[in-house]
Structure formats: structure tokens, C-alpha cells
Amino acid sequence: MRGQVLAIALVIAGGVGVCVMSLVNYSSLLATRAQYYDQHEFADVFAPVKRAPRHTLQEIATLPGVARYEGRVEGAAKLEMPGFPDPVSARLVSVPPEGQPEVNRLFIRQGRLPGTGRSQEVAVIGSFAEAHELALGDQFQAIINGRRQELTVTGIVESPEFIYVIPPGGMLPDYQRYGVLWMNREALESAMDMRGAFNSLVLTLRPGHSVASAVDALDRLLDRYGATGAFGRDDQFSHRFLSDELNQLKTMATVFPLIFMSVAMFLLNVVIGRLISTQRDIVAVLKAFGYSNRQIAWHYSKLVIVIAVIGLLAGLALGLWLGRSLGELYMDYYRFPGLLFRIDPSWLLLLAVLTITVAWLGAWRAIRQAASLPPAEAMRPEGPARYRVTVVEKLLSGIRFSQPSRMIVRQLSRRPVRTLLSMSGVAMATAIVMVGNFQFDSVSLMVHTQFARVQQQDLTATFIEPVNSAALFGLQRQAGIRYAEGRRSVPARLVSGHREWRSAVTGIPSDARLQFVIDSDLQPVTLPREGLLLTDYLADELGVGPGDVLQMELLEGDRRTVNVPVAGITSEFLGVGAYMDLEALNRALGEGPLINQAMINLEPDKASEIYNRLRETPRVLGLSIRQAMLDSFYDTLARTFLTFTFFNSLMGGIIAFGVVYNTIRISLAEKGRELASLRVLGYTHNEVAHILLGEVALLLLLGIPLGWLIGQGLALMIVTAMQTELYRVPLTITTQTLGMSALVVVVSAIASGMIAWWRLKELDLVAVLKTRE
Amino acid sequence: MEPGKATSTGPVVFQTRGLTKTYDQGEVQVHALRGVDLELYEGEMVVMLGASGSGKSTLLNILGGLDVPSSGEVRYRAIDLSAAGDRELTGYRREHVGFVFQFYNLIPSLTARENVAAVTEIASNPMSPEEALELVGLKSRIDHFPAQLSGGEQQRVAIARAIAKRPDVLLCDEPTGALDSATGVLVLEALEKANRETHTTTVIITHNASIAGMGDRVITLSDGNISGERHNECRQDPRTLSW
Numbered sequence A: 001m002r003g004q005v006l007a008i009a010l011v012i013a014g015g016v017g018v019c020v021m022s023l024v025n026y027s028s029l030l031a032t033r034a035q036y037y038d039q040h041e042f043a044d045v046f047a048p049v050k051r052a053p054r055h056t057l058q059e060i061a062t063l064p065g066v067a068r069y070e071g072r073v074e075g076a077a078k079l080e081m082p083g084f085p086d087p088v089s090a091r092l093v094s095v096p097p098e099g100q101p102e103v104n105r106l107f108i109r110q111g112r113l114p115g116t117g118r119s120q121e122v123a124v125i126g127s128f129a130e131a132h133e134l135a136l137g138d139q140f141q142a143i144i145n146g147r148r149q150e151l152t153v154t155g156i157v158e159s160p161e162f163i164y165v166i167p168p169g170g171m172l173p174d175y176q177r178y179g180v181l182w183m184n185r186e187a188l189e190s191a192m193d194m195r196g197a198f199n200s201l202v203l204t205l206r207p208g209h210s211v212a213s214a215v216d217a218l219d220r221l222l223d224r225y226g227a228t229g230a231f232g233r234d235d236q237f238s239h240r241f242l243s244d245e246l247n248q249l250k251t252m253a254t255v256f257p258l259i260f261m262s263v264a265m266f267l268l269n270v271v272i273g274r275l276i277s278t279q280r281d282i283v284a285v286l287k288a289f290g291y292s293n294r295q296i297a298w299h300y301s302k303l304v305i306v307i308a309v310i311g312l313l314a315g316l317a318l319g320l321w322l323g324r325s326l327g328e329l330y331m332d333y334y335r336f337p338g339l340l341f342r343i344d345p346s347w348l349l350l351l352a353v354l355t356i357t358v359a360w361l362g363a364w365r366a367i368r369q370a371a372s373l374p375p376a377e378a379m380r381p382e383g384p385a386r387y388r389v390t391v392v393e394k395l396l397s398g399i400r401f402s403q404p405s406r407m408i409v410r411q412l413s414r415r416p417v418r419t420l421l422s423m424s425g426v427a428m429a430t431a432i433v434m435v436g437n438f439q440f441d442s443v444s445l446m447v448h449t450q451f452a453r454v455q456q457q458d459l460t461a462t463f464i465e466p467v468n469s470a471a472l473f474g475l476q477r478q479a480g481i482r483y484a485e486g487r488r489s490v491p492a493r494l495v496s497g498h499r500e501w502r503s504a505v506t507g508i509p510s511d512a513r514l515q516f517v518i519d520s521d522l523q524p525v526t527l528p529r530e531g532l533l534l535t536d537y538l539a540d541e542l543g544v545g546p547g548d549v550l551q552m553e554l555l556e557g558d559r560r561t562v563n564v565p566v567a568g569i570t571s572e573f574l575g576v577g578a579y580m581d582l583e584a585l586n587r588a589l590g591e592g593p594l595i596n597q598a599m600i601n602l603e604p605d606k607a608s609e610i611y612n613r614l615r616e617t618p619r620v621l622g623l624s625i626r627q628a629m630l631d632s633f634y635d636t637l638a639r640t641f642l643t644f645t646f647f648n649s650l651m652g653g654i655i656a657f658g659v660v661y662n663t664i665r666i667s668l669a670e671k672g673r674e675l676a677s678l679r680v681l682g683y684t685h686n687e688v689a690h691i692l693l694g695e696v697a698l699l700l701l702l703g704i705p706l707g708w709l710i711g712q713g714l715a716l717m718i719v720t721a722m723q724t725e726l727y728r729v730p731l732t733i734t735t736q737t738l739g740m741s742a743l744v745v746v747v748s749a750i751a752s753g754m755i756a757w758w759r760l761k762e763l764d765l766v767a768v769l770k771t772r773e
Numbered sequence B: 001m002e003p004g005k006a007t008s009t010g011p012v013v014f015q016t017r018g019l020t021k022t023y024d025q026g027e028v029q030v031h032a033l034r035g036v037d038l039e040l041y042e043g044e045m046v047v048m049l050g051a052s053g054s055g056k057s058t059l060l061n062i063l064g065g066l067d068v069p070s071s072g073e074v075r076y077r078a079i080d081l082s083a084a085g086d087r088e089l090t091g092y093r094r095e096h097v098g099f100v101f102q103f104y105n106l107i108p109s110l111t112a113r114e115n116v117a118a119v120t121e122i123a124s125n126p127m128s129p130e131e132a133l134e135l136v137g138l139k140s141r142i143d144h145f146p147a148q149l150s151g152g153e154q155q156r157v158a159i160a161r162a163i164a165k166r167p168d169v170l171l172c173d174e175p176t177g178a179l180d181s182a183t184g185v186l187v188l189e190a191l192e193k194a195n196r197e198t199h200t201t202t203v204i205i206t207h208n209a210s211i212a213g214m215g216d217r218v219i220t221l222s223d224g225n226i227s228g229e230r231h232n233e234c235r236q237d238p239r240t241l242s243w
Helices: A001-040 A056-062 A124-133 A184-192 A209-224 A237-278 A280-288 A295-333 A346-369 A375-379 A391-395 A403-414 A414-452 A471-477 A536-542 A582-589 A602-618 A626-680 A687-721 A735-761 A765-770 B056-063 B086-096 B114-121 B130-134 B150-162 B183-198 B209-214
Strands: A045-053 A066-072 A075-081 A088-093 A108-110 A119-123 A137-144 A147-158 A178-184 A195-207 A459-466 A480-498 A499-508 A530-536 A550-554 A559-569 A578-581 A594-602 A620-625 B012-025 B028-041 B045-050 B071-076 B097-100 B169-173 B201-205 B218-223 B226-229
Touching: A001 A295, A001 A626, A045 A147, A045 A209, A056 A066, A056 A195, A056 A209, A075 A620, A088 A184, A088 A620, A108 A195, A119 A124, A119 A403, A124 A147, A124 A178, A124 B028, A147 A178, A178 A184, A195 A209, A195 B201, A237 A295, A237 A346, A237 A414, A237 A626, A237 A687, A280 A295, A280 A375, A295 A346, A295 A626, A391 A403, A403 A414, A403 A626, A403 A687, A403 B114, A414 A626, A414 A687, A414 A735, A459 A602, A471 A594, A480 A582, A499 A550, A499 A559, A499 A582, A536 A559, A550 A582, A582 A594, A582 B201, A594 A602, A594 A626, A602 A620, A602 B045, A620 A626, A626 A687, A626 A765, B012 B056, B028 B056, B028 B201, B028 B226, B045 B056, B045 B209, B056 B071, B056 B097, B056 B169, B056 B201, B086 B097, B097 B150, B114 B130, B114 B150, B130 B150, B130 B183, B150 B169, B150 B183, B169 B183, B183 B209, B201 B209
Parallel strands: A088 A178, A119 A147, A499 A578, A530 A559, B045 B201, B045 B218, B097 B169, B169 B201
Antiparallel strands: A045 A195, A066 A195, A075 A088, A075 A137, A108 A147, A119 A178, A137 A147, A459 A594, A459 A620, A480 A499, A480 A550, A480 A594, A530 A578, A550 A559, B012 B028, B012 B071, B218 B226
16 A cells, blocks of 8 residues: 555656646746846837937937836947857947946846946856856957957846847857847947947836837837837847746646646545455444444545645655756756745645645545445445456457456456546656657757758858848859858838738848748748748738738838738748848839848858958858857757656656556455466466556557557647747657657556566465455 | 275375474464374375364465475475475476365456366366366356356366366365355365366365265364374265265
């Protein structure tokens, strides 16, 4: 009994553990973020502009609802990190001469903010500093606005604006190749030729003031300065990513515990039911002595409560421990000054009440049976078990079953509900492991599609200003460059009725060889001569389909507004895009054959030479290398998913162990006498173990494929829930994932099988012969 | 060999010398056997009589390879059972011994035929399950499950199961203990018939003195010792027994 109690408690602990872990992470991240935002005045509204004079800020101050504001200069830099040959880019943000900005204040880990009049000083974001092991006083070269400068690190800082740092166009962090640097405003103004002006406005609002009206007011005020449209926190990248993560934690806090608790309920039902049937005589004696039904029910309820409490306490400990370890993993991704470890006690109380109630409900049927047993009937042993020849045997009448095999089949079919539930338990365990692993496959497919099928260039160079596409010829003539092709990306606002979306429209040449737009079958789509190609996610958001006409407000050049038809819908895993023929886009802009990005294929051995040359080219704003992006992605992903795979496998293993161990133990209790009889008749230990373990093997054989099906369903659910603007994870399940999930379940079954194997050795053959069943 | 005749002159099948068995029951030591010397001969039918606690079941369990003595020696032909390990004892039970128990110990999930087949499948020279069930007069109930059979019928299935592998010895522990007199007689008839037709050394242990008449030899046990032994001139027909 002790082993069974522990096995059930373990399953409950698993459920409680996941729940507590998710709750701890959820509340800790939420509290940490809230405190961080609050103490560091994280902006409510962000408004990028091309160039606005600083005196505009006085008008900003008078806008209704504005609490604090900061006009900043932002820019991009190409960096040369000592001992690191790959291109590195950075985002530059100004800090005011007087120190901390009003909005988006920095958390200083080390050192100080870059001072006034010292042009070479920068504060570096922690992730970048760690990746390059930068210390205060370290120096490196940067090219800002085409001019080379030597920068000195004076501080290592974090910002609420960059909790999640990813390079533009990327999906996961690449701390080595992308960083954020803060420079004194005067220094950055002069480096960017922005004296007396700003190109980025951030502000906080007074409590209760609407973001939408502030956005409207800002758009009106800043339009003449080349505003590309103000937006609220919800559209801010780092904030949005973190919010998505928090939502996923919330799902995890409910879905997984649900699976665990239903398995625990089933196990309690079976185990308590079995216990009560072996204790019929005790129940009878107690009743004969005058114990009431209620007292009997309470007696067994206490046992259930003890099991639930053991599971609850173990689960709490497990959950807090997992929460802490996972919290540390989160800190690798999310740059917080520190993690506040929080859990709301009232949630824990609720969880405790729920756990005990659910456990008790699981055992209720068995308890009620015991309580309602009339004493005289309870005194008699249970009638002999009735068996039938099973349908399976009739169907397979051609096969000669051995008698032990018959015993297995008939045992399972005698209690179809229990068999079905045990099978479901095995299936759930399989599904949980699968859910942990499939995400890796899916994300891999997504990345592979994006970076190997859609983007075939080795290198992408982004220009500061659009250049004539004739520049490509110049590029192609350079030694080491095999082929170059241009594209143009223009910020735009797409409007359909009352719906609108801020995005970039990408112009792709009609004869593109390195870049494709793909459809849902991952096949390249031919770009239409006229009209837009929209990703399905964007088309849904705008509520348009092929043939509908959109209003496209281009936020560059003469800022024209044109009507364009939607020519088609594409399917992309990453990002949200609108595509157009390059010529058509340039026509719409009223401009010549301009491009602002070059996609380049290299001779592999000339790569670093080309990097260096392009870094020195003033017109080139930044470089990104496809392979480096892929490598860094897989590095980060592998580490995270390894943790999750381990965690999910552990959870699946716990469930599998709980189900299989209890199945075996109950079976052993029910069939101990038969098995001992067979031993007496000359069956060997292994032959008898075959009967016991064969039942489990059959359960696995049926349960695992069912688990694969359920796993697919769960995976589909998760994938659907994970559809965001940033990425849409495709559903793909490899044989490796199927194999892994089966392996975990089989291994935990083997572990419980071994215990049963030893138990069988201890069967008392003589005692069995002396007792009536 | 003439059926029904005493055969205590045949080859020795079992021999025990100074057999003792001591159990620890909590703080108390129970001496179940206190130095038993015994020979059993091929083909004979022996009834072992004794009150509860006399040590008769312990002796049967040791003879059947289910238990090992604390001291002394027990031999089955050339095999020293007192020195055998679990593997040898399992092999011994499988090859040579047929058991009949007080509570039948049938497998409830198997029919009469399948219960017998469970043993014939692992035996080297068995009769067919049908043949064995015919021998105990249950051919018509062959596809019934234990829950569909009366106690006497269940015990006869158990006898069929025991004799189907053509064992060298048939050990019966209170075979009629759970049955009424009329049904018990049917079971004893089946045992008598099996002994007569297969010449299997048969040991029946019982506390029921009325059964003694059907044996070639009657051995009485009390307090862990053999307290008496007698030969029956003529085996009594089980049909004439009653209790």
C-alpha cells in the first residue's frame, strides 16, 4: 500500500508542482515587471520621428494626460569587437546630459552613465557586456553614421525598454552580434547630425489617461516631422514578447495540472476501491459494532486526504524549486535588474482546497460503496470474479493463445472501464512528453523554412538611405561576392475601413533568386505585377482577402497614400509581412529604381574580408549573416528546449510511473493467489511475471499510440494558442518525437515493472494454498 | 501390479530422515515437524491423518517442493529436495508433482479445459486436457468457467489439472475439506480412479478419519511426529465412505 500511496502522491505532486511553478513564474515575472516599469518610468507611448526640433517638446508637455516625456536621439552603429570577426551591430540611445532620462530610466549594474562632453563614453546593456566579457574601461571601435569612433565602457546597465533584446528582423536574442548602447545626448546628436533635434519620443501618461487619444494627439502633432506613427506599450516589442510569455505560463498553470489531477483521480478511485474491497470484513465488523455510514466514509476519506496532502506538500516543494530554477533560466532571456520571487498565498490556499477536493471526488465512488455496504453482506467475501471468453479471442480464433496470454486478455476485458482509464493514463503520459518535444521540431521547421528556404542569401546589408539599384553592379564586381540582389522595405500604414496595421511593405524584384514569399505548402509564390501579397495573419487582422482594396499610407519619401488591391495571401511562420513587386512599390512612392537592402551570396573563404569592407562602407547601416543567426538561434533554443524536454519528460515519466505502478500493484493484489497457484504448479518466476507484466505491455501497446493521437491534438491546441504577430509555429511531429515519448513511458514502466518483479519473488506460496479467496 | 492391492513393496519414491521444521511465529517458535522418518512407495495410495497442527501440511509442502526442512533429509528418488534451490524446486514441481488443494486454486479467468491446458502446456508428456477431464467425469463441463461450476466440479477440474501432466506423485491437501460428504465422495472417486489407472503415487492428507479406508497405507501424525501407521488389506471403495 505504501508504494501505491506514494505513486499517487507523486502524480498529485506533479500536477501541483507544475501549477505552483507556473504560478510562481507568472506572479514573479508579473511583479518584477510591474515594479521595474514603475520604478524606472517605463514609457506608455513611443513615437519615432524622422527629425523634430527640441522646442516641439514644449508642445508635448502641454498635451493632455502627459506625465513625463523624453526626446531622444536614436541611431545605429556597426561595432568591431576585439577578437570577434563577425559583424556586430548596435542600437544607440541617448541619455540626457543631466543624467537619468525622465522616461525609461536605466538600472545601473556597474559604473555610471556616460557623462557630458565626453564623446567616447557609452553604457552597455548587460547581455552584450556579458557576451563580450566587457568590463568598465574597455574600449572598442564603432562606426556611427559613417564615422569611426573609439568607445569606452563607463557603465553596464539594463533598461525596461530592452528586457527582451532581439536584433531587428530576428526572432531570438543574439547577444554577441547585437547590443544596445547608451551615449550622452550631446555626443549622439553630433554623431548623428541631430543637433537641437530628436528622433524618438517616449512618454508616460497620467493614470487613467487613454493611450489611444495620446497616440492620436502625437500623430497629429508630429506628422510634419516625419512621424511613422506613435504606438502604445502593447506594440512595444520587448513588452509584447514578455506578455506573450506570461500568457503561456497561465495556460501551463491550468492545462497541465488538469491532466495530472484527472490521472490522480482515476488512480485514487482504483486504489481506494481495491483497498476497500480487501477490507470488507473490517467494514462489516465496524458496522456491526455500530459505526455509522458517515463514520466509515470519514475513515476512508482521511486516507484520501492524507495522500492528497502528501502530494500537495511534495508538489509545493517541487513547484517552488522548479519555479526558482526556471526563473533563473528566464533571467538569461529577460534582462531584469533582479527577480522578485512572488507567490500569492491565497492562490496556494485555493490550490490546496482544490487538490484535496478533487482527490476526494476521485475516491468518492469507492468510499460511498464501502459506506453503503450492509454489514451482513460485507461480512461475506466478494463473490468469485466472473469472466467471459473475450471478443478479441473470438476474432483471433485462428491464433492459439497460451493460457497466460488468455489470462491477460480476459483480465483486461473484465474491467473495461479501468482498462480504458489506465490506457488513457499511459496515453496522457505519452502526450505530455510529446508536447515537450514537438515544439523543438516545430520551431526548427519554422526557422529552417525562414532561413533556408525563404532567405537564401549569406549576408544582408542594410543601407542608411535608399540607393539606386545600380549600386548592386558595383557590389557584384567586388572580389568574393558571387551575386547580389536588392530589395526595398518601406514603413507603411495599411488601412481597411476602421482597421489598420503599421508594418513595412517589402518590394522584391520580379526576378528574385535569393528571397521568396512562400505559400502554406512552403512553395514559392510568384509575385504579382501589381498589388500586395499579405501574410495570412495580417490579412485576418485587416479583414481582407484577395481582390479587396487597401489604403496604403507610405511613411517615407513624399508620404503618399495610394489604393492597392490585395493580390494574394501567403503563409509565413515568422513576422507579419506585406510584399509587392519592387518596381510597383517604387512607382507608388513616385521614385526611381531604389533599394535599401542588398542580399548577397559570398565566396565562403572571402567572408571576413567582405564583412570588413562592408563595415567600412559609410552607406551600409548594418550587416546580418544568415549562418550566424541560425547558429545563435539553435544555441539558445537547444539550451531552453533541453530544459523543457527534460522537464516534460520528467512529468510524463511521473504519470507513466504512477499509472503503471498502480496497475501492476493492483493486478498483483488481485491475482496474487492465481500467480502463486501457478508457481506451485511449476511455473517459473519469469513465466508468472510474464502474466503480470504482459498486462502492462498490452496497456502500453494500446496507450502509447493513443497518446500520440492525443499529443497531436494538444500540440495543435498549443500551436493555435501560440499564433502571434511575431511568429506562427507550424505543427510538425517527427518520428524522433514519437519515439522519445514512447521511450520515456516505456522506461518508467520498466522501472515499476522491476519493482513488481521483485515483489513476485516474495509471494508466499504456502499461505496462498491455505486461504479461500 | 494389480489395481487395489497394497504396493508398499515397490521401489521407494520418497525417503525422509530426521525431518524437522521450525517456524518463528512472532516471539514463539513452532516445531511443526520433530524428526520424521518416512518412505513412500511407487504407485501406492497413502492417507495421512492428523489433527490441525499435527504437521501434516508442512510435511506435504516439503514433499511437494514448496518448502524446505529446517534439518534432516528428504529425497525424491535421486533428488535431494532438502538441498535444492528455488530453480530446482520449480523444475521438480513442474516435472514430477501434481497438486490438489483444499480450495481448488483454479484460475478464475480460464475455463475448465484452459485450466488444465495451463499445466499441460508446460509439461513434457501430458495427456490432452479433454482426456484428463473425461477421467474425472467432467467432459460435459469442459468450456465452463470456475464461477459456473459447483465446488465438487471445481475440485475435479483441479484433479484433472493435477493428473494431466502424468505426474510421478499426486499430493492432495484436504481435497474434500471444503465439500459436503456426497460431493467429497465424487472427488475421492476421481482420485481413486486416477491412482488406479495411472499408477501415480498418491498422498492424501486429511483430518477426516473416515477417508482412511481408501488408502493402501494410513499414516497418522500428531505433534510433528509419526504416531502410527497401518496397512489396509483391501482399499475401501470411496462410494462406501461417508462422514
